[in-house]
Amino acid sequence: MDAADTEKKIEEEQDKLSKLEDAKAEQERVEAEKEEADKKAEEAAA
Structure with missing residues (x-):
């Protein structure tokens, strides 16, 4: 495993994390x- 492989792995993990956060x-x-919709429905019913 060289530096390029490590760098690629880090980028993949960061991409996964970014997708999870999204x-x-x-x-x-x-x-x-x-x-918000529930609140509006309650107000409409009141």
């Missing part, structure tokens, strides 16, 4: 939208 941010956004 997915987590998307999930949080979806949950926030759902809460």
